[in-house]
Amino acid sequence: MTTINDIAKATGIAKSTVSNVFSGKKFVSAKIREKVLAAAEKMEYTPNFYARVLSHKNESNILGLFLENNEADGGFQPYYDTLIRSLTIESAKHGFSLLIYFGLSNQDMACDLKPGRSPIDAAILVSPSMEDERLSKISSSLIPFVVIGNAKGLFGGKEGNSIDTDNVGLVRRIVFEMKRQGCKKIAMINSNQTLTITSDRDKGFNEAISQDPKTKGDIFYSAHSTKEDGYYYASKTLKNGTDAILCANGFIASGVYEAIGDLNLKIGTDVKVFSLGYSHSNDLSFSPSLSFAAQDYEEFAKQAVNLIVDDIANKSAPKSVIISSKIHYNDSFGEQK
Amino acid sequence: MTTINDIAKATGIAKSTVSNVFSGKKFVSAKIREKVLAAAEKMEYTPNFYARVLSHKNESNILGLFLENNEADGGFQPYYDTLIRSLTIESAKHGFSLLIYFGLSNQDMACDLKPGRSPIDAAILVSPSMEDERLSKISSSLIPFVVIGNAKGLFGGKEGNSIDTDNVGLVRRIVFEMKRQGCKKIAMINSNQTLTITSDRDKGFNEAISQDPKTKGDIFYSAHSTKEDGYYYASKTLKNGTDAILCANGFIASGVYEAIGDLNLKIGTDVKVFSLGYSHSNDLSFSPSLSFAAQDYEEFAKQAVNLIVDDIANKSAPKSVIISSKIHYNDSFGEQK
DNA sequence: CTGTTAGCGCTTTCAG
DNA sequence: CTGAAAGCGCTAACAG
Numbered sequence: 001m002t003t004i005n006d007i008a009k010a011t012g013i014a015k016s017t018v019s020n021v022f023s024g025k026k027f028v029s030a031k032i033r034e035k036v037l038a039a040a041e042k043m044e045y046t047p048n049f050y051a052r053v054l055s056h057k058n059e060s061n062i063l064g065l066f067l068e069n070n071e072a073d074g075g076f077q078p079y080y081d082t083l084i085r086s087l088t089i090e091s092a093k094h095g096f097s098l099l100i101y102f103g104l105s106n107q108d109m110a111c112d113l114k115p116g117r118s119p120i121d122a123a124i125l126v127s128p129s130m131e132d133e134r135l136s137k138i139s140s141s142l143i144p145f146v147v148i149g150n151a152k153g154l155f156g157g158k159e160g161n162s163i164d165t166d167n168v169g170l171v172r173r174i175v176f177e178m179k180r181q182g183c184k185k186i187a188m189i190n191s192n193q194t195l196t197i198t199s200d201r202d203k204g205f206n207e208a209i210s211q212d213p214k215t216k217g218d219i220f221y222s223a224h225s226t227k228e229d230g231y232y233y234a235s236k237t238l239k240n241g242t243d244a245i246l247c248a249n250g251f252i253a254s255g256v257y258e259a260i261g262d263l264n265l266k267i268g269t270d271v272k273v274f275s276l277g278y279s280h281s282n283d284l285s286f287s288p289s290l291s292f293a294a295q296d297y298e299e300f301a302k303q304a305v306n307l308i309v310d311d312i313a314n315k316s317a318p319k320s321v322i323i324s325s326k327i328h329y330n331d332s333f334g335e336q337k
Numbered sequence: 338m339t340t341i342n343d344i345a346k347a348t349g350i351a352k353s354t355v356s357n358v359f360s361g362k363k364f365v366s367a368k369i370r371e372k373v374l375a376a377a378e379k380m381e382y383t384p385n386f387y388a389r390v391l392s393h394k395n396e397s398n399i400l401g402l403f404l405e406n407n408e409a410d411g412g413f414q415p416y417y418d419t420l421i422r423s424l425t426i427e428s429a430k431h432g433f434s435l436l437i438y439f440g441l442s443n444q445d446m447a448c449d450l451k452p453g454r455s456p457i458d459a460a461i462l463v464s465p466s467m468e469d470e471r472l473s474k475i476s477s478s479l480i481p482f483v484v485i486g487n488a489k490g491l492f493g494g495k496e497g498n499s500i501d502t503d504n505v506g507l508v509r510r511i512v513f514e515m516k517r518q519g520c521k522k523i524a525m526i527n528s529n530q531t532l533t534i535t536s537d538r539d540k541g542f543n544e545a546i547s548q549d550p551k552t553k554g555d556i557f558y559s560a561h562s563t564k565e566d567g568y569y570y571a572s573k574t575l576k577n578g579t580d581a582i583l584c585a586n587g588f589i590a591s592g593v594y595e596a597i598g599d600l601n602l603k604i605g606t607d608v609k610v611f612s613l614g615y616s617h618s619n620d621l622s623f624s625p626s627l628s629f630a631a632q633d634y635e636e637f638a639k640q641a642v643n644l645i646v647d648d649i650a651n652k653s654a655p656k657s658v659i660i661s662s663k664i665h666y667n668d669s670f671g672e673q674k
Numbered sequence: 675c676t677g678t679t680a681g682c683g684c685t686t687t688c689a690g
Numbered sequence: 691c692t693g694a695a696a697g698c699g700c701t702a703a704c705a706g
Binding site: 001003004005015016019020022023025047048050051052053054055056058 | 698699700701702703
C-alpha cells in the first residue's frame with residue numbers, strides 16, 4: 001500500500017506538503033501540486049480513510065441509518081424501501097453516503113451513537129419504541145442524530161433533532177369527520193401498545209371522543225398488525241353497533257373488511273373504514289376503495305438529511321419538524337368525495 | 338472521550354490487557370475481565386472504530402454497495418429497492434452492515450476499491466457498463482468484490498466474483514418459443530448499446546435467428562428505455578410485418594402496446610410481445626397481460642453476500658454464479674398457457 | 675514551501 | 691498478567 005511517505009520520498013517533496021495537496025486545507029503552488037498528483041497517479045496512491053479520520057477527528061461523510069430497533073415490529077418494514085431510497089438520494093446531494101444498520105440490539109445501537117464508535121458523522125433513527133431506553137443511560141456526548149418518529153422523553157434529556165407526523169392531530173381530524181357524518185359509535189384498532197405512535201393515536205382519539213358525550217369510542221390493540229387481528233376485533237365491536245372503524249394499517253383493514261362482509265353490512269354506508277397507515281407495496285386490494293392516510297417518506301428523508309447536515313456543519317440547535325400525512329377519502333368513507 | 342488508556346489507569350490494569358479484553362484475541366482471567374468491563378460501563382468507554390481498524394488492518398464489518406455507475410442509466414433504478422433490502426437482510430445475518438454509494442464517478446468508485454480507501458471490507462458492484470474502465474487501470478491490490486451483472490473483460494485481468502443472469506440463453510429461449518409458435522419476423526427493442534446486457538441479448542437473438550433462414554430478425558436500441566422509444570421502433574417494424582417483439586423492459590413494452598393498438602392489431606394473436614426485464618414497482622398496467630422474465634433479486638443478494646463473505650474469510654478464489662430468470666408466459670404471448 | 679515532531683487510539687510484541 | 695515501546699497513516703504545529 002502506498003502512503004503519503006512513499007510519495008514524499010519519491011518526489012522529494014515534504015510529507016506535510018503532500019498532505020496539504022490532498023487535504024486542500026493549505027495553499028500549495030500549482031507546480032508542486034502537479035508533481036504530487038502525477039506521482040500519486042503513477043504510484044496509485046490514495047489517502048487512507050481510517051488514518052485521515054483518526055488523526056484529527058475528521059469527517060467520514062457517512063450517515064448511519066438505524067433500522068428496526070424494536071423487536072415488536074420485527075423484520076424489514078415495507079416503508080424502509082422508500083425511506084432508504086430517498087435518504088440515499090438526498091444524502092448523495094450533500095456528499096454523504098448511507099450506512100444501514102439492521103437488526104442491532106438497542107445496546108449496540110446506543111454504542112454506535114458515541115463519537116468514534118462507528119464510521120458515521122451522524123445518525124438517523126427510525127420508529128423508537130416506548131420501552132426504548134437506548135440513550136437515556138448515556139451521559140457522554142453523542143454524535144448528531146435525528147429521530148424519525150416520536151422521540152419525546154426517550155433520550156433522558158439528550159437533545160436531538162426529530163421528525164414526526166402529527167399522529168394526535170390526524171386521528172382527531174378523522175374522528176371529527178366521522179362524527180360530522182353522523183357516526184355514533186367509533187372504534188379504533190390500534191397497533192402494539194409499546195409503540196409511541198400507538199399512544200399518540202390514543203390521545204387524539206380520546207380527545208375527539210370525549211368532547212361530545214353522544215359519541216362512544218372503543219380502542220383495541222393488535223399485537224402483530226395482522227388481518228386476523230383486524231377480523232377478530234372488528235367482529236366483536238360491530239356486534240355492539242359500531243358504525244365507524246379506524247385501523248392502524250392496511251393489514252388490519254383487510255381483516256375489518258372481511259368481518260364487515262361476513263356480517264352482511266355495507267362498507268361506506270353501514271360502517272365507515274379508515275386506515276391510518278398505508279403502504280402501496282403491501283399488495284392488498286380493497287373493494288370498495290379504502291380511505292387512508294399516507295406518509296410522505298420522501299419528505300421525511302429530505303427533512304432528515306437537511307437537519308442532520310445542518311447540525312454537522314453548524315452545530316445548530318436541535319430542531320423538530322412535523323410533517324402532516326396526506327388524507328385520502330375514498331369509497332370506504334361513504335358519500336364524501 | 339474515554340480511551341483504553343483511561344480505563345487502564347482507573348483500574349490499574351495494563352493497557353494491553355484491557356485491549357485483550359475487548360479484542361478477545363487473548364485469554365484474560367474472568368476476574369480481571371469483569372473489572373475492566375465494569376469500569377468500561379461506568380466510564381462509558383467504547384472502542385474507537387478508526388483506531389481499531391487502522392492499527393492492524395482489522396475488519397470494519399461493512400460491505401459497500403456501489404450503485405449507478407453509468408450515466409446512461411441515470412438515477413435510482415427501481416430494482417435497487419429490492420436489491421438493497423435483500424442485501425441488508427443477508428449482510429446482517431453475517432454480521433455486516435451495508436454502506437451505499439450512489440452517484441459516484443467511475444474514478445471515485447475505482448479508488449474506493451483499494452484497501453483502506455473506504456471503511457469497507459468488500460464491495461458489491463452493479464450493472465457495469467461496457468465503457469467502464471474503472472478497474473482495468475488499477476494494478477495494485479483490490480479489496481474483495483463481487484459484480485452483479487456481466488463482468489467479462491471489464492477488469493483488465495483482475496479477478497473477482499460475479500453473479501449474472503444467463504441473458505444470452507434467456508433471449509435464445511424466448512426466440513425459439515416464438516418461432517415454435519409460428520412467428521416469422523421477430524424484432525427486439527434492446528437497451529442502450531453501452532450496456533453489457535445489451536450485447537448479451539444481441540448474441541442470444543442472433544444465435545436463435547441465424548439457425549433458421551426462414552425467420553427474420555431485427556434489433557433496435559432504445560437509448561433511454563422510454564415508452565416513446567418503444568412506440569417509435571414498434572411502429573416502424575410493425576409496418577414491415579413483424580409478428581413478435583421482445584422488449585428490454587416494461588417501459589418499452591408499454592410503448593409497443595400502444596403502437597400495436599394504434600395499428601389496429603391484436604396483441605397475443607397478431608403480434609406476440611415479451612418483456613425481458615420487468616419490475617412490479619413500475620406502476621405500469623398491461624392489457625392483455627404482459628409476458629415477461631423477472632430477476633430474482635433476493636437470490637442475487639443471497640449469492641452475492643455468500644460469495645463475498647467467503648472471499649473475506651477464506652481468501653477463496655473468485656467464483657461466478659449464474660442465476661436464471663423466471664419466465665412468465667401471459668396473454669401477450671397468445672395461446673400458450 | 676521544508677522538515678521535524680507530536681499525537682489520534684488502538685494492536686502487537688516482547689521481556690519480565 | 692504487566693509495562694514499555696513501536697507502529698498503523700495521517701494532520702497539525704512550528705521553526706526555519
